[in-house]
Amino acid sequence: MPLFPQILSATVLAVCFVLSMRLRQDHTTRAFQAMIALCFAWALFYGLEMDAQTLEAKTLLVKFRMMPTTFLGVVCFGLAAGMADDKRLLNRRTVVILSAFPTFLAFLCLTVGDWPYMADNLAVEQIGELAVLTYRDGPFFNLQIAYNYVLISAAIVAIFRATRHAKGIYRVQGEILAGALLFPLAVNFAYQLDLTPVDGFNFTSASFTLGCVFLLWGFLRLRLLDVRPTARDIVMEEMPDAVLVFDDRCRLIDFNGAAAAQFGLEGAGVFGTHISEVLRMMPGTIDKCRSEKTFRQELALGTRTGERVFDMSVREVPSPRQEPGRVVMLRDVTESKEAEKRLRESERRYREMIELAPFPVAITRRSDGRILLLNRMCEEQFHISRERGLQMRTADFYADPEDRTRLIVAMGSTGTVRGYEIQFKTLDGERFWAYLSTTTIEFEGQEAYFIAFSDINERRKATDALRVANTKLNMLASITRHDLLNKLTFIKGYTQLSAEIKSPEKTADYMEKMNREATAAEDIISFTRDYQDMGSLDPVWQDAGTLLGSAAGNLSMGRVSLSNGLKGVEVLADALLGKVFYNLLENALRHGQKLTEVDAYSEARGDDLVIVVRDDGVGIPEAEKERVFERGFGKNTGLGLYLVREILSLTGMTVRECGREGEGARFEITVPEGAHRKTGPKPT
Numbered sequence: 001m002p003l004f005p006q007i008l009s010a011t012v013l014a015v016c017f018v019l020s021m022r023l024r025q026d027h028t029t030r031a032f033q034a035m036i037a038l039c040f041a042w043a044l045f046y047g048l049e050m051d052a053q054t055l056e057a058k059t060l061l062v063k064f065r066m067m068p069t070t071f072l073g074v075v076c077f078g079l080a081a082g083m084a085d086d087k088r089l090l091n092r093r094t095v096v097i098l099s100a101f102p103t104f105l106a107f108l109c110l111t112v113g114d115w116p117y118m119a120d121n122l123a124v125e126q127i128g129e130l131a132v133l134t135y136r137d138g139p140f141f142n143l144q145i146a147y148n149y150v151l152i153s154a155a156i157v158a159i160f161r162a163t164r165h166a167k168g169i170y171r172v173q174g175e176i177l178a179g180a181l182l183f184p185l186a187v188n189f190a191y192q193l194d195l196t197p198v199d200g201f202n203f204t205s206a207s208f209t210l211g212c213v214f215l216l217w218g219f220l221r222l223r224l225l226d227v228r229p230t231a232r233d234i235v236m237e238e239m240p241d242a243v244l245v246f247d248d249r250c251r252l253i254d255f256n257g258a259a260a261a262q263f264g265l266e267g268a269g270v271f272g273t274h275i276s277e278v279l280r281m282m283p284g285t286i287d288k289c290r291s292e293k294t295f296r297q298e299l300a301l302g303t304r305t306g307e308r309v310f311d312m313s314v315r316e317v318p319s320p321r322q323e324p325g326r327v328v329m330l331r332d333v334t335e336s337k338e339a340e341k342r343l344r345e346s347e348r349r350y351r352e353m354i355e356l357a358p359f360p361v362a363i364t365r366r367s368d369g370r371i372l373l374l375n376r377m378c379e380e381q382f383h384i385s386r387e388r389g390l391q392m393r394t395a396d397f398y399a400d401p402e403d404r405t406r407l408i409v410a411m412g413s414t415g416t417v418r419g420y421e422i423q424f425k426t427l428d429g430e431r432f433w434a435y436l437s438t439t440t441i442e443f444e445g446q447e448a449y450f451i452a453f454s455d456i457n458e459r460r461k462a463t464d465a466l467r468v469a470n471t472k473l474n475m476l477a478s479i480t481r482h483d484l485l486n487k488l489t490f491i492k493g494y495t496q497l498s499a500e501i502k503s504p505e506k507t508a509d510y511m512e513k514m515n516r517e518a519t520a521a522e523d524i525i526s527f528t529r530d531y532q533d534m535g536s537l538d539p540v541w542q543d544a545g546t547l548l549g550s551a552a553g554n555l556s557m558g559r560v561s562l563s564n565g566l567k568g569v570e571v572l573a574d575a576l577l578g579k580v581f582y583n584l585l586e587n588a589l590r591h592g593q594k595l596t597e598v599d600a601y602s603e604a605r606g607d608d609l610v611i612v613v614r615d616d617g618v619g620i621p622e623a624e625k626e627r628v629f630e631r632g633f634g635k636n637t638g639l640g641l642y643l644v645r646e647i648l649s650l651t652g653m654t655v656r657e658c659g660r661e662g663e664g665a666r667f668e669i670t671v672p673e674g675a676h677r678k679t680g681p682k683p684t
Helices: 003-020 027-051 054-069 072-084 092-112 137-163 168-194 205-221 228-237 257-263 283-291 334-356 376-382 403-414 457-500 504-533 546-554 576-590 640-649
Strands: 119-127 132-137 241-246 252-255 295-303 306-317 325-332 361-365 371-374 416-423 429-443 446-455 542-545 560-564 567-572 597-605 606-617 654-657 667-671 676-679
Touching: 003 027, 003 205, 003 334, 003 457, 003 676, 027 054, 027 072, 027 132, 027 205, 054 092, 054 119, 054 132, 054 137, 072 092, 072 137, 072 168, 092 283, 137 168, 168 205, 168 283, 228 567, 334 567, 403 416, 403 429, 416 567, 429 457, 457 504, 542 546, 546 560, 546 567, 546 597, 560 676, 567 606, 576 640, 640 654
Parallel strands: 560 597
Antiparallel strands: 119 132, 241 252, 241 325, 295 306, 306 325, 361 371, 361 446, 416 429, 429 446, 542 567, 567 676, 597 606, 606 667, 654 667
């Protein structure tokens, strides 16, 4: 029965098609499924043709048989192009061009009545037990045979080109695919030469069936679609790292060119070599491989160019049907190790230079401001230990946390800023002004800011004080000139009157007035001398208790007692601060009337310090508490308390009177944060 083997082939191909649905679907899979479908149609129609007995039936069935065979060359070429992963061969334009001629032949089979272009002289001839349709090949039939031969041969060539450098299982992949295409091609060629074991029967469809079964086995068992030979070439051969692949019994099954050069692997005979032989120069690694499946280590190996350092990685290669193997990768890290060594040396020198810098230096991480490095000067400036500083962020040291954002904006696209004035604060909360320069650097593999600054707090205060003093001196010169001219005018007037009036009583009165005006002029000149010294020197730290004691020693205190609670309290003030305490004590002695004691002490109010000087005299009326600091107000010259306020204002200090009339005067001097400190009690 000629129908039975063809039906068997068709059944096998149908099963193959169903099993192919389990494969990963891509261009290669679809080409394979198209090949199965064409072979199925060929086997089915050829079996029916051989079983038919009439010329009409056989003629119709041979047309149906020849239609799918016209496309076999195209699908075989597409299958090979997909396995080779060649985008130049496998694209829509190429498929359309290659399918044009088979489509024309298929159309010709269906439309031409007596079929002369494909075959003519059709007849049924009995050959043994077979009723065979005989015919003479037409011109297009011969073209179709040649076209399929060319495409299948081109597919085989493409496969051999893709796997010519492959090793191990990858070469087996190419051999399987090439064999699956070459076998049917050889069988058909033998049939065309009348070299067939059964006269009149064409075994080509059966050979294609065997080829499809063989390919399906390769796809499922050897996972031909999962790892392509071409992809293997790209991944393995072109990578600089040495790669060795071992199976579950530690036998070498694959390696790349870098590994061949490193381990001297040459010839096909190296496949199957045990890992202990391949890695014989690394006995420690072999022992570790016996106990661990996956690990990583660094080792030094001698090469033709000298000793090199490698980063060795050993990992399992999972397999669904057997014990996992392992892949060994060696990456040459000699250059990177040398670069790391040079970087560490550079950073060591960098740290030494920063530590020796005569000004505060810090390095902070750009992303969050965390301090990465600070020198000894920076520790002293912020009153902080190095261990504590490395746990903090720069935002903790800005007087205004938003200053960091403003500083980064000021750096702009250049990442650098120079001569930026900013206010910092120490860990104790003490504020100071700094002159800062910063730039962006890379430190320990991170983007960072290099910050260097100098403390300009004293200079800034001195500059501000000098500016205020100059303004006030200019004003004083104008006012003093006006006052002295007034006093001289009075003296000249009284002198002229004394000369014109001969009365002794009047003359004595005029002389007394002239003397009073001359004394006032003398006081103005004395005040001017003190005032001109204000702000001429930088502010200095002075002990308030010592200055108060000296002021009391220069005055006749009589029975008035002084309680000095200011010893050990230091303030940053103008050099004339002692004049402040002198004028306060003198004012109390002159206007206190029933004065018996003066008490001085300090108290904290927030971040400020308040120095209190109070007495038990008659006090100051409520309406005059502010006016007493005005120039010219009072019963004497009106310059003492005015001078007190002016001296204090040079360094940001203020003074006010807070006592009660009848209970005594109370002057409160407020010293701002950063301008006061306590050094502890000192001996009297």
